[in-house]
Amino acid sequence: MNLLSIPVLAAAGTNGGIGINAGAFISQLVSFIIVLIILSRFVWPTVIRTLDKRQATIKEGVENAQRAKEALLEAGNRAEEIMAEARREAQATIERAATNARQVALQIEEEARTRAEQFSQQQLERIQQEANRARMELSRQVVNLSIEAASKVISRSVDNKDNRRLVEEFVTASDTTRNN
DSSP states (O other), rough: OOOTHHHHHHHHHHHHSSOOOOOHHHHHHHHHHHHHHIIIIIIIHHHHHHHHHHHHHHHHHHHHHHHHHHHHHHHHHHHHHHHHHHHHHHHHHHHHHHHHHHHHHHHHHHHHEEEEEHHHHHHHHHHHHHOOOOOOOOHHHHHHHHHHHHHHHHHOOOOHHHHHHHHHHHHHHHHHHHHH
């Protein structure tokens, strides 16, 4: 036996028909229509407004999320631009510093050369002064030795002043011929 046919048979057996109570059906239909009118008049607008608000809130949230995503992407791009600019500026600063360092090194090297040349020139002048002093001292000693030797050799007494003059002329003449 079919399960669907059991309730129909039971209902048919009690009222003698298909089992539908017309009075109950009409009262339920009227109640349904009244509930439907009340719902459509009072509840549906509130539900629709709430759903519309919720939909607007969700739409606004999606739009905000999209704007935030775009802003984040733009901020990321801007950050990359800033980083690239910072790298370029850092490279330019490094190049300027290297150029300045080379210039300072060249300047220091030039100053060192100038000082070395000055020092070398001063030393040469001192050496020449010492050489001149040594020549003068040597000439003086030669004059004195010559005077002593000449006075011993000549054995006659010539004035000391004359001897000195003669020897100095001899030494001067010797120095002149030696330097030329």
